[in-house]
Amino acid sequence: MARTSNGGSTAEDVTGSRELSTSEVLENLWTSVLGVAPANHDEDLFDLGATSLAVVRLIGRVRDQFGVEVPLDELFRIDVTITNMAGLIDDLMEGRHSDVR
Known part of the structure; x- marks a missing residue:
């Protein structure tokens, strides 16, 4: 993971043409776990139908x-x-964060 100038994390996208932000990577993870893409980044995971098992997988x-x-x-x-x-x-x-492991 690289760091952006504003402190956010990035990862190269699958084409390698640009880096994805933490939010973009996380959106992809949510979509793969839940089977549905969130409408926006402020939509609640549980409102999208997440179960406790889905949260553990995420x-x-x-x-x-x-x-x-x-x-x-x-x-x-x-x-x-x-x-x-x-x-x-x-x-x-x-x-x-105090719970860093």
Whole structure:
């Protein structure tokens, strides 16, 4: 993962032509886990029909993609949107979150 000038994380897209932000990568992960793309990055994961099993799968894919462990209990303290989750992931990658593992 590379860092953007504003501190966000990026990953190369499948064509290698540009880098994807944390939010974009996370949107792809959500879509693959839920089978439906969110209408926007502020749509709640549970409003899209996520189950507890889907959340566990998503956390595993986040760990594989970003190399951080999102604490499950943290997802019950925040509105679980792509925007909020991407911020949490960026904080974890930068060591700015107390639950860094």
